[in-house]
Amino acid sequence: MKSIKVMTVFGTRPEAIKMAPLIKQLEQTPGIESKVCVTAQHREMLDMVLDLFDIKPDYDLDIMKHGQTITDITTRVLKGLGEVFKNDRPDLVLVHGDTTTTFVGALAAFYEKIPVGHVEAGLRSGNVYSPYPEEMNRILTTQLATLHFAPTVQNFNNLNNNGISTDNIYITGNTVIDALLKVVKDSYKFNNEVIDNIDFEHKKVILMTCHRRENWGKPMEDIFLAVKEIAETYSDVEVVFPVHLNPQIQTLAQSILGNIPTIHLIEPLDYEPFVNILNKSYLILTDSGGVQEEAPSLGKPILVLRTETERPEAVEAGTVKVVGVNKDKIFEEASCLLTNIEAYNKMAKAQNPYGDGKASERIVKAIIEKFGI
Ligand code: UD1
Ligand code: UDP
Numbered sequence: 001m002k003s004i005k006v007m008t009v010f011g012t013r014p015e016a017i018k019m020a021p022l023i024k025q026l027e028q029t030p031g032i033e034s035k036v037c038v039t040a041q042h043r044e045m046l047d048m049v050l051d052l053f054d055i056k057p058d059y060d061l062d063i064m065k066h067g068q069t070i071t072d073i074t075t076r077v078l079k080g081l082g083e084v085f086k087n088d089r090p091d092l093v094l095v096h097g098d099t100t101t102t103f104v105g106a107l108a109a110f111y112e113k114i115p116v117g118h119v120e121a122g123l124r125s126g127n128v129y130s131p132y133p134e135e136m137n138r139i140l141t142t143q144l145a146t147l148h149f150a151p152t153v154q155n156f157n158n159l160n161n162n163g164i165s166t167d168n169i170y171i172t173g174n175t176v177i178d179a180l181l182k183v184v185k186d187s188y189k190f191n192n193e194v195i196d197n198i199d200f201e202h203k204k205v206i207l208m209t210c211h212r213r214e215n216w217g218k219p220m221e222d223i224f225l226a227v228k229e230i231a232e233t234y235s236d237v238e239v240v241f242p243v244h245l246n247p248q249i250q251t252l253a254q255s256i257l258g259n260i261p262t263i264h265l266i267e268p269l270d271y272e273p274f275v276n277i278l279n280k281s282y283l284i285l286t287d288s289g290g291v292q293e294e295a296p297s298l299g300k301p302i303l304v305l306r307t308e309t310e311r312p313e314a315v316e317a318g319t320v321k322v323v324g325v326n327k328d329k330i331f332e333e334a335s336c337l338l339t340n341i342e343a344y345n346k347m348a349k350a351q352n353p354y355g356d357g358k359a360s361e362r363i364v365k366a367i368i369e370k371f372g373i
Contacts (some may be wrong), residue, residue: 004371005033007090009081011041011063011101014290016049017271018120019096021178023055025360031373032364037084039077039101040064045245048270052183059084067247070133073100081108089114092367095141096120097289098134106144118145119363120174122155123310130308131289132214138310147370149363151354152313172362173355176293180275181357184298188276194264195240195277203238204282204338206230210253210305211244212287219325220249223305224256226330227285231262233331234338239263240277283337285330292320299350303333313353318346 006026010019016038026034037059040046050057061080065072077100085093085108093109095102096119106116118141128136142148142162150156151174159169190196198205210223231239243253243265257263269277275294278284284295287305295302296319304322314320323333337344367373 001031002371002373003031003033004091004367004373005035005089006092006094006367007035007037007085007088008094009037009039009101009105010096011039011046011077012099013042013045013049013268014288015096015099015101016046016053016055017179017290018175019094020049020053020055021175021182022094022119022360022363024053025364029364029368031368035059035088035090037061037081039073039080039105041068041073041077041099041101042245045268048268052271059088070100074104077101077104078108081105082111085109085112085114091115091371092117092147094119095145098123098131098137098141100133100137103137103140103144106141110144115146116141116144117147117149117363117367118142119149120151121145121148122150122152122157122159122169124158125308125310127308130214130306131212131310134289135310147366149359149366151359154313170362170366172366173357173359174293175355175359175363176290177297177352177355178357178360179271180294180297183272184275184279186279188272188279190273190276192266192269192273194266195273198238198240198264200280202236204234204236205277205280206237206239206283206285206334207277207281208239208241208285209244209288209291210241210286211246211249212306215287215305215325216248220252221256222325222327223285223287223330224252226327226334227263228257228260229327229331230334230338231260233335235262237262237338240266240281242266242269242274244268283334285334293354296320297350297352297354299348301337301344301347303330303337305330314351317349317351317353319349319351321347 063076095105
Protein backbone atom coordinates (compact mmCIF):
# COMPACT_ATOMS: atom_id res chain seq x y z
CA MET A 1 0.00 0.00 0.00
CA LYS A 2 1.21 3.50 -0.83
CA SER A 3 2.13 5.46 2.31
CA ILE A 4 2.75 9.17 2.92
CA LYS A 5 4.32 11.16 5.73
CA VAL A 6 2.15 14.03 7.02
CA MET A 7 3.75 16.55 9.35
CA THR A 8 1.43 18.69 11.48
CA VAL A 9 3.01 22.00 12.52
CA PHE A 10 1.66 24.36 15.19
CA GLY A 11 2.82 26.61 18.00
CA THR A 12 0.07 28.29 20.04
CA ARG A 13 -2.77 27.16 22.31
CA PRO A 14 -5.65 27.54 19.82
CA GLU A 15 -3.74 25.79 17.02
CA ALA A 16 -2.97 22.89 19.37
CA ILE A 17 -6.60 22.54 20.48
CA LYS A 18 -7.84 22.52 16.89
CA MET A 19 -5.06 20.26 15.54
CA ALA A 20 -5.34 17.67 18.34
CA PRO A 21 -8.38 15.79 16.97
CA LEU A 22 -6.83 15.83 13.49
CA ILE A 23 -3.57 14.35 14.78
CA LYS A 24 -5.53 11.55 16.47
CA GLN A 25 -7.35 10.89 13.19
CA LEU A 26 -4.09 10.87 11.18
CA GLU A 27 -2.48 8.48 13.69
CA GLN A 28 -5.20 5.88 13.21
CA THR A 29 -5.28 6.05 9.40
CA PRO A 30 -3.55 3.25 7.47
CA GLY A 31 -1.22 4.64 4.79
CA ILE A 32 -0.39 7.77 6.80
CA GLU A 33 2.70 8.20 8.93
CA SER A 34 1.86 11.08 11.28
CA LYS A 35 4.61 13.38 12.57
CA VAL A 36 4.19 16.41 14.82
CA CYS A 37 6.41 19.47 14.99
CA VAL A 38 5.68 22.23 17.51
CA THR A 39 7.36 25.60 17.22
CA ALA A 40 6.36 26.37 20.83
CA GLN A 41 5.56 29.99 19.94
CA HIS A 42 3.62 29.50 23.20
CA ARG A 43 5.23 27.37 25.90
CA GLU A 44 3.07 26.77 28.99
CA MET A 45 -0.22 27.39 27.15
CA LEU A 46 0.81 24.92 24.45
CA ASP A 47 2.04 22.27 26.87
CA MET A 48 -1.31 22.30 28.71
CA VAL A 49 -3.00 21.15 25.49
CA LEU A 50 -0.31 18.62 24.53
CA ASP A 51 -0.70 17.03 27.99
CA LEU A 52 -4.50 16.91 27.84
CA PHE A 53 -4.59 15.22 24.43
CA ASP A 54 -1.47 13.15 25.11
CA ILE A 55 0.44 14.43 22.07
CA LYS A 56 4.20 13.83 22.07
CA PRO A 57 5.85 15.98 19.38
CA ASP A 58 8.62 14.51 17.21
CA TYR A 59 10.18 18.00 17.04
CA ASP A 60 9.99 20.91 19.48
CA LEU A 61 11.67 24.14 18.34
CA ASP A 62 11.09 25.76 21.76
CA ILE A 63 11.27 29.29 20.31
CA MET A 64 9.18 31.30 22.83
CA LYS A 65 10.84 34.31 24.46
CA HIS A 66 9.04 36.62 26.87
CA GLY A 67 7.87 39.79 25.15
CA GLN A 68 8.71 38.35 21.71
CA THR A 69 8.01 40.46 18.61
CA ILE A 70 6.42 39.16 15.41
CA THR A 71 9.84 39.44 13.78
CA ASP A 72 11.41 37.30 16.54
CA ILE A 73 8.81 34.58 15.98
CA THR A 74 9.10 34.76 12.18
CA THR A 75 12.87 34.44 12.03
CA ARG A 76 13.20 31.76 14.70
CA VAL A 77 10.39 29.61 13.25
CA LEU A 78 11.61 29.98 9.65
CA LYS A 79 15.13 28.86 10.53
CA GLY A 80 13.99 26.00 12.78
CA LEU A 81 11.36 24.61 10.42
CA GLY A 82 13.66 24.94 7.41
CA GLU A 83 16.05 22.49 9.06
CA VAL A 84 13.29 20.08 10.15
CA PHE A 85 11.74 19.96 6.66
CA LYS A 86 15.12 19.56 4.96
CA ASN A 87 16.05 16.60 7.18
CA ASP A 88 12.71 14.83 7.60
CA ARG A 89 11.09 15.63 4.20
CA PRO A 90 7.36 15.05 4.83
CA ASP A 91 5.08 14.56 1.79
CA LEU A 92 2.58 17.07 3.20
CA VAL A 93 2.78 19.78 5.86
CA LEU A 94 -0.41 20.78 7.69
CA VAL A 95 -0.69 24.23 9.26
CA HIS A 96 -3.66 25.74 11.07
CA GLY A 97 -5.40 29.11 11.01
CA ASP A 98 -3.65 32.43 11.14
CA THR A 99 -0.79 32.75 13.60
CA THR A 100 2.79 33.63 12.70
CA THR A 101 3.67 29.93 13.12
CA THR A 102 1.00 29.17 10.49
CA PHE A 103 2.27 31.57 7.84
CA VAL A 104 5.94 30.84 8.45
CA GLY A 105 5.27 27.08 8.53
CA ALA A 106 3.71 27.37 5.08
CA LEU A 107 6.58 29.54 3.84
CA ALA A 108 9.27 27.15 5.14
CA ALA A 109 7.48 24.22 3.46
CA PHE A 110 7.22 26.17 0.20
CA TYR A 111 10.96 26.85 0.29
CA GLU A 112 11.49 23.06 0.47
CA LYS A 113 8.85 22.53 -2.27
CA ILE A 114 6.69 20.50 0.12
CA PRO A 115 2.91 20.85 -0.42
CA VAL A 116 0.93 22.56 2.34
CA GLY A 117 -2.56 21.79 3.61
CA HIS A 118 -4.22 24.76 5.34
CA VAL A 119 -6.68 23.79 8.07
CA GLU A 120 -9.25 26.51 8.94
CA ALA A 121 -8.70 28.21 5.59
CA GLY A 122 -10.66 31.06 4.04
CA LEU A 123 -11.54 33.23 7.05
CA ARG A 124 -11.37 36.94 6.15
CA SER A 125 -12.14 40.15 8.02
CA GLY A 126 -11.35 42.39 5.06
CA ASN A 127 -8.93 44.56 7.07
CA VAL A 128 -5.23 43.63 7.12
CA TYR A 129 -4.70 45.54 10.37
CA SER A 130 -7.56 43.86 12.24
CA PRO A 131 -6.93 41.22 13.36
CA TYR A 132 -3.23 42.07 13.10
CA PRO A 133 -1.17 40.27 11.92
CA GLU A 134 -3.63 37.36 11.53
CA GLU A 135 -5.56 38.66 8.50
CA MET A 136 -2.33 38.99 6.49
CA ASN A 137 -1.12 35.61 7.79
CA ARG A 138 -4.29 34.03 6.37
CA ILE A 139 -3.96 35.73 3.00
CA LEU A 140 -0.30 34.72 2.65
CA THR A 141 -0.97 31.15 3.82
CA THR A 142 -3.72 30.84 1.20
CA GLN A 143 -1.20 31.78 -1.50
CA LEU A 144 1.34 29.23 -0.21
CA ALA A 145 -1.03 26.29 0.34
CA THR A 146 -2.06 23.54 -2.09
CA LEU A 147 -5.02 22.09 -0.16
CA HIS A 148 -7.50 24.35 1.62
CA PHE A 149 -9.76 22.97 4.36
CA ALA A 150 -12.57 25.52 4.76
CA PRO A 151 -14.80 25.26 7.85
CA THR A 152 -17.87 26.87 6.22
CA VAL A 153 -19.44 27.71 2.85
CA GLN A 154 -18.61 31.37 3.44
CA ASN A 155 -14.92 30.43 3.90
CA PHE A 156 -15.12 28.38 0.67
CA ASN A 157 -16.50 31.41 -1.18
CA ASN A 158 -13.77 33.69 0.20
CA LEU A 159 -11.11 31.31 -1.13
CA ASN A 160 -12.84 30.97 -4.48
CA ASN A 161 -13.04 34.77 -4.72
CA ASN A 162 -9.28 34.82 -4.07
CA GLY A 163 -8.77 32.73 -7.21
CA ILE A 164 -8.27 29.33 -5.52
CA SER A 165 -9.52 26.46 -7.69
CA THR A 166 -12.58 24.79 -6.21
CA ASP A 167 -10.87 21.41 -6.89
CA ASN A 168 -8.51 22.17 -4.02
CA ILE A 169 -11.02 23.49 -1.47
CA TYR A 170 -12.85 21.12 0.89
CA ILE A 171 -15.68 22.22 3.18
CA THR A 172 -15.04 20.28 6.37
CA GLY A 173 -16.52 22.07 9.38
CA ASN A 174 -14.16 23.32 12.08
CA THR A 175 -12.05 20.85 14.08
CA VAL A 176 -12.75 23.04 17.15
CA ILE A 177 -16.14 21.31 17.36
CA ASP A 178 -14.44 17.87 17.19
CA ALA A 179 -12.37 18.89 20.24
CA LEU A 180 -15.26 20.56 22.08
CA LEU A 181 -17.59 17.55 21.82
CA LYS A 182 -14.90 15.35 23.39
CA VAL A 183 -14.49 17.42 26.57
CA VAL A 184 -17.77 19.20 27.50
CA LYS A 185 -19.75 17.31 30.12
CA ASP A 186 -22.65 18.59 32.24
CA SER A 187 -21.32 16.54 35.17
CA TYR A 188 -17.78 18.01 34.95
CA LYS A 189 -16.10 18.69 38.36
CA PHE A 190 -13.67 21.60 38.31
CA ASN A 191 -11.20 21.06 41.15
CA ASN A 192 -10.27 24.76 41.05
CA GLU A 193 -10.41 26.79 44.26
CA VAL A 194 -11.92 29.92 42.66
CA ILE A 195 -14.42 28.18 40.39
CA ASP A 196 -15.54 25.74 43.10
CA ASN A 197 -16.59 28.71 45.27
CA ILE A 198 -18.80 30.31 42.63
CA ASP A 199 -22.56 29.93 43.03
CA PHE A 200 -23.53 29.29 39.40
CA GLU A 201 -27.20 28.88 40.34
CA HIS A 202 -27.75 32.27 41.94
CA LYS A 203 -25.09 34.39 40.24
CA LYS A 204 -24.78 35.50 36.64
CA VAL A 205 -21.27 34.41 35.72
CA ILE A 206 -19.51 36.38 32.99
CA LEU A 207 -16.54 34.56 31.48
CA MET A 208 -14.11 36.82 29.71
CA THR A 209 -10.90 36.51 27.70
CA CYS A 210 -8.94 39.27 26.00
CA HIS A 211 -5.58 39.15 24.28
CA ARG A 212 -5.56 40.50 20.71
CA ARG A 213 -2.66 42.65 19.55
CA GLU A 214 -4.93 45.29 17.96
CA ASN A 215 -6.60 45.73 21.39
CA TRP A 216 -3.32 46.33 23.27
CA GLY A 217 -3.22 49.79 24.92
CA LYS A 218 -6.26 52.10 25.01
CA PRO A 219 -8.87 49.66 23.58
CA MET A 220 -7.97 47.06 26.20
CA GLU A 221 -7.98 49.70 28.95
CA ASP A 222 -11.52 50.70 27.89
CA ILE A 223 -12.65 47.06 27.79
CA PHE A 224 -11.35 46.48 31.34
CA LEU A 225 -12.97 49.73 32.59
CA ALA A 226 -16.30 48.57 31.15
CA VAL A 227 -15.99 45.21 32.94
CA LYS A 228 -15.13 47.01 36.18
CA GLU A 229 -18.29 49.13 35.84
CA ILE A 230 -20.40 46.03 35.13
CA ALA A 231 -19.08 44.25 38.24
CA GLU A 232 -19.59 47.33 40.41
CA THR A 233 -23.12 47.97 39.11
CA TYR A 234 -24.63 44.45 39.25
CA SER A 235 -24.37 42.69 42.61
CA ASP A 236 -25.53 39.37 41.14
CA VAL A 237 -22.61 39.23 38.66
CA GLU A 238 -19.30 37.38 39.11
CA VAL A 239 -16.61 37.73 36.46
CA VAL A 240 -14.09 34.96 35.74
CA PHE A 241 -11.14 36.13 33.66
CA PRO A 242 -8.37 33.60 32.90
CA VAL A 243 -5.67 36.09 31.93
CA HIS A 244 -3.41 35.35 28.94
CA LEU A 245 0.25 34.98 29.98
CA ASN A 246 1.39 37.93 27.89
CA PRO A 247 3.03 40.22 30.51
CA GLN A 248 1.38 43.36 29.04
CA ILE A 249 -2.08 41.89 29.54
CA GLN A 250 -1.27 40.52 33.00
CA THR A 251 -0.09 43.96 34.16
CA LEU A 252 -3.05 45.92 32.75
CA ALA A 253 -5.61 43.39 34.04
CA GLN A 254 -4.10 43.51 37.54
CA SER A 255 -3.98 47.31 37.60
CA ILE A 256 -7.63 47.88 36.56
CA LEU A 257 -9.43 44.72 37.74
CA GLY A 258 -7.12 43.41 40.44
CA ASN A 259 -8.89 44.54 43.61
CA ILE A 260 -12.53 43.90 42.89
CA PRO A 261 -13.95 41.00 44.97
CA THR A 262 -16.41 39.84 42.29
CA ILE A 263 -13.78 39.79 39.51
CA HIS A 264 -11.61 36.68 39.57
CA LEU A 265 -8.36 37.06 37.67
CA ILE A 266 -6.96 33.56 37.29
CA GLU A 267 -4.19 31.82 35.35
CA PRO A 268 -5.11 30.44 31.90
CA LEU A 269 -7.26 27.36 32.42
CA ASP A 270 -6.64 23.96 30.91
CA TYR A 271 -8.89 23.43 27.89
CA GLU A 272 -11.18 20.99 29.73
CA PRO A 273 -12.12 23.29 32.66
CA PHE A 274 -12.24 26.27 30.29
CA VAL A 275 -14.92 24.87 27.97
CA ASN A 276 -16.80 23.46 30.93
CA ILE A 277 -16.97 26.86 32.65
CA LEU A 278 -17.99 28.26 29.26
CA ASN A 279 -20.85 25.75 29.40
CA LYS A 280 -21.94 26.98 32.87
CA SER A 281 -21.55 30.74 32.35
CA TYR A 282 -24.36 33.22 31.71
CA LEU A 283 -22.55 35.50 29.27
CA ILE A 284 -19.21 35.55 27.42
CA LEU A 285 -17.11 38.65 26.72
CA THR A 286 -14.20 37.87 24.43
CA ASP A 287 -11.92 38.97 21.62
CA SER A 288 -10.82 35.36 21.00
CA GLY A 289 -11.43 33.64 17.69
CA GLY A 290 -11.83 30.10 19.05
CA VAL A 291 -14.24 31.11 21.82
CA GLN A 292 -16.52 32.72 19.18
CA GLU A 293 -16.80 29.28 17.61
CA GLU A 294 -17.27 27.28 20.81
CA ALA A 295 -19.84 29.36 22.70
CA PRO A 296 -22.59 29.29 20.02
CA SER A 297 -22.65 25.47 20.20
CA LEU A 298 -23.31 25.74 23.92
CA GLY A 299 -26.05 28.35 23.52
CA LYS A 300 -24.11 31.10 25.30
CA PRO A 301 -24.53 34.72 24.20
CA ILE A 302 -21.20 36.32 23.26
CA LEU A 303 -20.28 39.96 23.04
CA VAL A 304 -17.20 40.22 20.82
CA LEU A 305 -14.78 42.88 22.02
CA ARG A 306 -13.57 43.82 18.55
CA THR A 307 -14.60 46.12 15.74
CA GLU A 308 -14.97 43.30 13.18
CA THR A 309 -15.12 39.54 12.95
CA GLU A 310 -13.94 37.02 10.37
CA ARG A 311 -16.53 34.64 11.83
CA PRO A 312 -19.84 36.16 10.65
CA GLU A 313 -21.72 32.84 10.69
CA ALA A 314 -22.54 32.98 14.40
CA VAL A 315 -23.47 36.67 14.14
CA GLU A 316 -25.96 35.73 11.44
CA ALA A 317 -27.22 32.86 13.61
CA GLY A 318 -27.85 35.39 16.40
CA THR A 319 -25.64 34.13 19.27
CA VAL A 320 -22.76 36.55 18.67
CA LYS A 321 -22.81 40.35 18.66
CA VAL A 322 -19.77 42.42 17.70
CA VAL A 323 -19.82 45.35 20.15
CA GLY A 324 -16.46 47.05 19.53
CA VAL A 325 -14.10 48.43 22.15
CA ASN A 326 -15.92 51.53 23.40
CA LYS A 327 -16.38 51.44 27.18
CA ASP A 328 -19.94 52.84 27.27
CA LYS A 329 -21.11 50.61 24.41
CA ILE A 330 -19.76 47.44 26.09
CA PHE A 331 -21.42 48.42 29.39
CA GLU A 332 -24.72 49.16 27.62
CA GLU A 333 -24.78 45.86 25.64
CA ALA A 334 -23.83 43.75 28.67
CA SER A 335 -26.41 45.58 30.84
CA CYS A 336 -29.11 44.76 28.30
CA LEU A 337 -28.31 41.02 28.48
CA LEU A 338 -28.09 41.12 32.29
CA THR A 339 -31.44 42.84 32.80
CA ASN A 340 -33.63 42.08 29.78
CA ILE A 341 -34.53 38.40 29.79
CA GLU A 342 -36.20 38.60 26.37
CA ALA A 343 -33.06 40.04 24.77
CA TYR A 344 -31.02 37.37 26.58
CA ASN A 345 -33.21 34.46 25.47
CA LYS A 346 -33.15 35.69 21.89
CA MET A 347 -29.36 35.25 21.85
CA ALA A 348 -29.07 32.18 24.10
CA LYS A 349 -29.95 29.58 21.50
CA ALA A 350 -27.67 26.67 20.72
CA GLN A 351 -26.52 27.25 17.16
CA ASN A 352 -23.67 25.49 15.51
CA PRO A 353 -22.56 26.92 12.22
CA TYR A 354 -19.10 25.38 12.61
CA GLY A 355 -19.67 21.68 12.10
CA ASP A 356 -20.76 18.33 13.45
CA GLY A 357 -17.57 17.10 15.10
CA LYS A 358 -16.40 15.22 12.00
CA ALA A 359 -14.11 17.84 10.44
CA SER A 360 -10.94 15.81 11.13
CA GLU A 361 -12.44 12.77 9.41
CA ARG A 362 -13.26 14.86 6.33
CA ILE A 363 -9.79 16.40 6.20
CA VAL A 364 -8.07 13.01 6.37
CA LYS A 365 -10.45 11.60 3.73
CA ALA A 366 -9.56 14.50 1.41
CA ILE A 367 -5.82 13.88 1.94
CA ILE A 368 -6.23 10.18 1.18
CA GLU A 369 -8.13 10.95 -2.03
CA LYS A 370 -5.69 13.63 -3.16
CA PHE A 371 -2.61 11.44 -2.62
CA GLY A 372 -4.29 8.35 -4.04
CA ILE A 373 -3.61 6.20 -0.97
C1 UD1 B 1 -0.53 34.50 19.50
C2 UD1 B 1 -0.91 34.69 18.02
C3 UD1 B 1 -2.39 35.02 17.90
C4 UD1 B 1 -3.26 34.01 18.64
C5 UD1 B 1 -2.77 33.87 20.07
C6 UD1 B 1 -3.54 32.78 20.79
C7 UD1 B 1 0.76 35.69 16.49
C8 UD1 B 1 1.48 36.91 16.07
N1 UD1 B 1 -0.14 35.83 17.49
O1 UD1 B 1 -0.72 35.76 20.13
O2 UD1 B 1 -2.75 35.02 16.52
O3 UD1 B 1 -4.59 34.46 18.64
O4 UD1 B 1 -1.38 33.51 20.07
O5 UD1 B 1 -3.41 32.89 22.17
O6 UD1 B 1 0.99 34.62 15.97
N2 UD1 B 1 3.40 33.80 26.85
C9 UD1 B 1 3.87 33.00 27.87
N3 UD1 B 1 3.55 31.66 27.87
C10 UD1 B 1 2.76 31.11 26.93
C11 UD1 B 1 2.26 31.94 25.91
C12 UD1 B 1 2.59 33.27 25.87
O7 UD1 B 1 4.57 33.47 28.74
O8 UD1 B 1 2.51 29.90 27.00
C13 UD1 B 1 3.77 35.23 26.82
C14 UD1 B 1 5.22 35.43 26.37
O9 UD1 B 1 5.77 36.51 27.08
C15 UD1 B 1 5.07 35.79 24.88
C16 UD1 B 1 3.78 36.59 24.94
O10 UD1 B 1 2.95 35.93 25.88
O11 UD1 B 1 6.18 36.51 24.38
C17 UD1 B 1 3.04 36.74 23.62
O12 UD1 B 1 2.93 35.50 22.92
P1 UD1 B 1 2.77 35.54 21.30
O13 UD1 B 1 2.63 34.16 20.78
O14 UD1 B 1 3.85 36.38 20.72
O15 UD1 B 1 1.47 36.39 21.08
P2 UD1 B 1 -0.03 36.10 21.52
O16 UD1 B 1 -0.62 37.41 21.91
O17 UD1 B 1 -0.07 34.97 22.44
N1 UDP C 1 -8.88 28.52 26.15
C1 UDP C 1 -8.34 27.67 27.13
N2 UDP C 1 -8.05 28.22 28.37
C2 UDP C 1 -8.24 29.53 28.65
C3 UDP C 1 -8.76 30.38 27.63
C4 UDP C 1 -9.07 29.83 26.38
O1 UDP C 1 -8.16 26.48 26.92
O2 UDP C 1 -7.96 29.95 29.77
C5 UDP C 1 -9.16 27.93 24.82
C6 UDP C 1 -10.53 28.21 24.25
O3 UDP C 1 -11.45 27.20 24.62
C7 UDP C 1 -10.29 28.23 22.74
C8 UDP C 1 -8.85 28.68 22.63
O4 UDP C 1 -8.26 28.52 23.91
O5 UDP C 1 -10.38 26.93 22.18
C9 UDP C 1 -8.77 30.11 22.19
O6 UDP C 1 -7.46 30.53 22.27
P1 UDP C 1 -7.04 32.05 22.27
O7 UDP C 1 -8.17 32.90 22.75
O8 UDP C 1 -5.75 32.14 22.98
O9 UDP C 1 -6.73 32.33 20.73
P2 UDP C 1 -7.61 32.70 19.46
O10 UDP C 1 -8.69 31.70 19.32
O11 UDP C 1 -8.12 34.11 19.69
O12 UDP C 1 -6.62 32.67 18.35
